Amino acid sequence: MTETPILEARNLSKHFTISAGVMTKRTHVVRAVDGLNFDIAKGETLALVGESGCGKTTTTRLLLRLQDPTHGSVRFAGEDVHALKGAALRKYRSRVQAVFQDPWSSINPRVRIRDFVAEPLVVNENLTSGEVDRRVHEALDAVGLGPAHASKFPHEFSGGQRQRIAIASAMVSRPELVVLDEPVSGLDVSIRSQIINLLKDMQAEYGVSFLLVAHDLATTRYLADRVAVMYLGSIVEMGKTDDVFDRPSHPYTEALISAALPSTPGMKRNEIVLGGEVPSPLSPPSGCTFHPRCHRIIGDVCVSKTPVLSPDPAGHCVGCHLY
Amino acid sequence: MNTSQTDALLDVRNLKVEVTTKAGSFFPVNDHSFSVKSGETLGIVGESGSGKSMTAMSLMRLLPKHAAKIRGGSVKLDGRELLTLSEKEMRKVRGADISMILQDPQTSLNPAFTVGDQIKEALKLHAPGGRKTLRERTIDALRRVKVAAPEHRVNSYPGEMSGGMRQRVVGAIAISCRPKVIIADEPTTSLDVTVQAQYLRLLKELQDETGMAILFITHDFGIVANLCHRVIVMYAGRIVESGPVAKIFAKPAHPYTEALISAVPSLHGQKERLTTIPGQPPAPTDIVVGCPFAPRCQYADARCHSEAPPTVAADQSGDHTTSCWRAVEA
Ligand SMILES: Nc1ncnc2c1ncn2[C@@H]1O[C@H](COP(=O)(O)OP(=O)(O)O)[C@@H](O)[C@H]1O
Ligand SMILES: Nc1ncnc2c1ncn2[C@@H]1O[C@H](COP(=O)(O)OP(=O)(O)O)[C@@H](O)[C@H]1O
Ligand code: SF4
Ligand SMILES: [Mg+2]
Ligand SMILES: [Mg+2]
Numbered sequence: 079m080t081e082t083p084i085l086e087a088r089n090l091s092k093h094f095t096i097s098a099g100v101m102t103k104r105t106h107v108v109r110a111v112d113g114l115n116f117d118i119a120k121g122e123t124l125a126l127v128g129e130s131g132c133g134k135t136t137t138t139r140l141l142l143r144l145q146d147p148t149h150g151s152v153r154f155a156g157e158d159v160h161a162l163k164g165a166a167l168r169k170y171r172s173r174v175q176a177v178f179q180d181p182w183s184s185i186n187p188r189v190r191i192r193d194f195v196a197e198p199l200v201v202n203e204n205l206t207s208g209e210v211d212r213r214v215h216e217a218l219d220a221v222g223l224g225p226a227h228a229s230k231f232p233h234e235f236s237g238g239q240r241q242r243i244a245i246a247s248a249m250v251s252r253p254e255l256v257v258l259d260e261p262v263s264g265l266d267v268s269i270r271s272q273i274i275n276l277l278k279d280m281q282a283e284y285g286v287s288f289l290l291v292a293h294d295l296a297t298t299r300y301l302a303d304r305v306a307v308m309y310l311g312s313i314v315e316m317g318k319t320d321d322v323f324d325r326p327s328h329p330y331t332e333a334l335i336s337a338a339l340p341s342t343p344g345m346k347r348n349e350i351v352l353g354g355e356v357p358s359p360l361s362p363p364s365g366c367t368f369h370p371r372c373h374r375i376i377g378d379v380c381v382s383k384t385p386v387l388s389p390d391p392a393g394h395c396v397g398c399h400l401y
Numbered sequence: 402m403n404t405s406q407t408d409a410l411l412d413v414r415n416l417k418v419e420v421t422t423k424a425g426s427f428f429p430v431n432d433h434s435f436s437v438k439s440g441e442t443l444g445i446v447g448e449s450g451s452g453k454s455m456t457a458m459s460l461m462r463l464l465p466k467h468a469a470k471i472r473g474g475s476v477k478l479d480g481r482e483l484l485t486l487s488e489k490e491m492r493k494v495r496g497a498d499i500s501m502i503l504q505d506p507q508t509s510l511n512p513a514f515t516v517g518d519q520i521k522e523a524l525k526l527h528a529p530g531g532r533k534t535l536r537e538r539t540i541d542a543l544r545r546v547k548v549a550a551p552e553h554r555v556n557s558y559p560g561e562m563s564g565g566m567r568q569r570v571v572g573a574i575a576i577s578c579r580p581k582v583i584i585a586d587e588p589t590t591s592l593d594v595t596v597q598a599q600y601l602r603l604l605k606e607l608q609d610e611t612g613m614a615i616l617f618i619t620h621d622f623g624i625v626a627n628l629c630h631r632v633i634v635m636y637a638g639r640i641v642e643s644g645p646v647a648k649i650f651a652k653p654a655h656p657y658t659e660a661l662i663s664a665v666p667s668l669h670g671q672k673e674r675l676t677t678i679p680g681q682p683p684a685p686t687d688i689v690v691g692c693p694f695a696p697r698c699q700y701a702d703a704r705c706h707s708e709a710p711p712t713v714a715a716d717q718s719g720d721h722t723t724s725c726w727r728a729v730e731a
Contacts, residue, residue, distance in 0.1 A: 129593040130564070236681050237449075266448035267620055268682075271664040271675035278674075295594060296623075300666035300675070320670050337598040339623035341667050343646050347627075349598060354549070355563055 082156065083117035084254055084287050085141070089150035090114040092136050106360050110136040112311040113150070115387065118255065121281065123288040125302035125319070127295065127334070129356055132308040134291045138257045141289065142176055143167075154255070168201040175248040179260035182232055182240055191218075191235075191243055192228040198251040217246040220283075221276060238269035242276065249280060259291045274301065295338040299323050307331045310359055310367045313387060317394030327396045329374045366399065374400060409436035409477075410614050411460070411499070411582050416474035418452075418459050425686040429455040431638040433474070437631075439581065440608060442615040444625040444646065446661075447635030448682060453618045456635075457584045460616075461501055462491050478582065496526060500575040502568075504587040509571050510559040516543075516570045517555030523574045538577075546573040547603055565596035569603065576607060584616040589624070601628050622665055626650060631720075634658045637682050637693040640712070644721030654715035654723035656698045692726070700727060 092111040098104040111133040118124045126134045139145045141152055143159055152159040154170060162170050175198060195214045199205055205213070215225040221242040232240065241261065248256050261277065262270045274297065280286060292298045298305065299319055306316040307328065315328040326332045333350040340347055352371045357363055363370050369380040379399050390401035418430035429452040437443040445453050458464045459471055462483065476483045478498055486494065503509045510519060520539045533541070536555070543551035546569040559567055568588055575583055585604070589597040601624065608615060617629060625632050625646060633643040634655065642655040653659040663676040680697045683689055692698070695705040705726055713728050715721040 129595060238681060267622070267661055267664055268448055268678040271666075272677045274666065275675055275677060293593060296666045296668045299668060299670060323668075323670065334595060337595040338668055339594075339598070339601075339621075339627045340669075341623050341626060341665055343626040343650050345626075351599070351602075352595060355565070 081120060084120050084155060085118040085289075086153040087114050087116050087137075087141070087150070088153070090137070090140060090147055090152060091149040092133075092140055092145060093148040108359050109311050109362065110359065111140065111147075114313055116306055116313065116316060118287050118289060120254070121285040121287060122304065123281065123290055123302045125290040125292065125298045125305045126308055127292075127298055127305055128308035129334075130293075131356060131359065133311040134308060135259065137308075138176070138259055138289065138291060141255075142174060142257060143170065172198050172201050172251040173253050174255045174257070175251065175253040176257040176259065177241075177244050177248045177261050179264050182244075187232055189232070190228070191230050191232070194232070195228070195243060195247040195250055197247060198253075213250055214246075217250040218243070220249065220280070221246045236269075237265055238272060241265060241269075241273050245273070245276060245280065249284070249286070252284060253286060255287045255289065257289045257291075260293065261290075262297060263292065263294065270297075277301065295323075295335065296341065307334065310356065310362050312367065312397065313395075314368065314397045315394055316387070317392075321392060321394060325392055327390050327392055327394050327401060328368075328398050329372050329400075330368050333373070366397075376400065408438055410439045410441075410479060411616075412436040412475075412477045413460070414475045414477075416456070416459060416476065417472040418455055418464065418469055419472045420455075420469045420685070422468065422686070427638070427685045428472070429469075429638045429685060430459060433640055435633050435640065435643060437582070437614045437616060439614055440612045441631065442608065442617055442629045444629035444632035445616060445618045445635065446620060446622065446625055446632060448620060450682065450685065451635040452638045453635060454586055457501065457586050457616065457618060460584060461495060461499065462486075462488075463495075463501075496523060496575075496580065497578045498580055499582040499584070500578070500580045502571055502575045502583065502585040502588045504590055509574075510567060512559050515556050515558055516562070517557075520555075520570070520574055520577060523577045526578075542573045542577045543570070545576070545607070546570070547599075548573070563596075565592055565600065568592065568596075568600060572600075572603070572607075576611070576613070579611055580613060582614045582616065584618070586618045587620070590619075590621075604628070622662060623668075634661075637689065638685070639693060639724065641694065641725070642715070642721075642723045644715065648716075648721050652716075654721065654728055655694075655725050656700050656727070657694045660697075660699075692724070702726075 090111060091113055094108040094110055095105050096108060098106050126137060140147055146160055192214050195217055196210050199210055199213060214228055218227060223242055262273050265273060290302055302319045305319050305322050306313045309330050315331045323335055326335050333352050336348060336350045350373055354371055365381045365383050366385050369375055376399055385397045385399050387395045387397040390396045414434050416430055416433040417428055419426055420429050433456060447453055460476055471484060517539050520542050521535050524535060524538055539555055540551045543554055548554050548566060548569055589600055629646050631645050632649055633640050636657050642658045649658060653662055660678045666675060678697050683693060691706045691708055692710050695701040710724045710726045712722050712724045715723045715728055
């Protein structure tokens, strides 16, 4: 890739300090995200996958500047996101948008669709009300909803329509990056494919980049160009989606993908069953944090030495001493 | 057609549930007939609002008191009619013969009590003493659902457990009295794939061990494909197709089933555009004339819009049925 990426995360870390209990002043540190390095190219979809608690949401919150990193940086179009102020920050907020699983849970039910969709345009102070209306209608049209919907209220829409409206709002400012956090998990199967197709169309039309978080691996595989597999706050493998799904290198990726249910009956599945549960991020295991559950553990090196993410012969980046 | 299976453990015939709201009344369960044998897993699929939970609740006789009423039909467990039992008799059936696992373990466990206390409660209600102490039997129940260190975990509160572990505790309560039928209402929807796989494996093992029948409610065709023997597909309060899982996937007889199966992206790297089903299901109080799927069906003709299709055999075997005019013509 010669073009500069739209977004670069370097050594990105977020550690939370929490109290060790009511009777003590001692504290614990949760390494929610620890030393992430990844890029997102223009027009590309990068997916974060991994079990709950591995740090996906924290990563998206850092990118959206809802939180500040403990270490490291996020650069967007070459600029340090967490150093932005004033007008530059407002500009960033319109260039980077998000669609969540349930975008309406926090929305005032008396807000009209027009005002909800127009929200990201408000920072663009020099738009006339007529221009805002035109942009809102365009955005609604792009997600398959007529202009008549603009004056309605949220409760007048079904789940699938609401997600379309959320996408219209996320796209109205023509952002360069949209964070999609579980964009279809709340929807029925018959509606899900409509939204997945819509997201693909939006990307083809506007060249927007997506950072996708979805726990359904089939949806992830369908939408993502590349995937980053996370375990306990770190990326353990990253590569082209088809490569990672068809030839996972890291033992954790192998196990994770083998757990997904094939979509037709009678298909053989060699599930790799991991022992135990994901350890607490309060006291992550030494060395490779996956070693207590690893079915391919080599020996002492896994227990004592932290593997670094580096390219393997298959062209993925893998953090495992086997490669 | 073979309507009343003699070897059925749970046999449901022409079940009808009416819901009354300010906006009008409707039948979220409209003339359902199905059955399940010991050791068998029946999948119930359909989109939200299609009546899956209402069906489950009516089998348990736990419908919301004022809003919903059973208006007809029969539910037989081992030949015994459940719909005419008194509430007192039904209380003995629940948990002991037929029990339910809900979608959200948060709401089915009380955060103020230890999981051990909650399992004990279920055991006390149904299972007669035996020689082991209640505490021992509680630990056994946790061990059966593969909770590690059950001797310690009995003293844990739900909030101290992961989502997957809480769901297993709910499972432990449901199976503690070795019921003949378990109804699982979307129990794995919010779980990680790895935890889901673990949970489904556990259900299968328990079924092999006890021969219980499972009614598994889900909207995930992956689960149907991997866990269920037979499946019924619901749409707008009706069963539109039912049959063995392999047949339903290989040759879906109802256009809705066909569309649903092809709308799911494959895990194996499909690149073509996904098939979609235009529009959305009717609102419950909409008056449906003809086939409820007609407005979204790619094959619908004039008759589909005006006359409700009968339920007919989809092939010669008698175990695959559908409610679609196309099957009538064939
Ligand atoms: N505000 C917070 N304070 C303390 N711990 C947090 C906070 N937010 C997240 N965490 C912890 O950080 C880890 C990563 O969480 P999260 O980013 O939500 O993961 P995911 O989205 O992959 O499920 C978890 O262990 C979580 O409990
Ligand atoms: N307590 C209730 N009062 C009134 N209507 C209800 C109640 N619970 C469910 N319904 C309605 O009954 C229909 C079927 O619901 P349900 O069985 O919960 O569907 P599913 O489980 O398939 O999503 C829906 O139209 C729903 O709105
Ligand atoms: S580094 Fe060792 S323990 Fe970690 S995944 Fe690789 S083989 Fe397994
Ligand atoms: Mg999250
Ligand atoms: Mg339900």
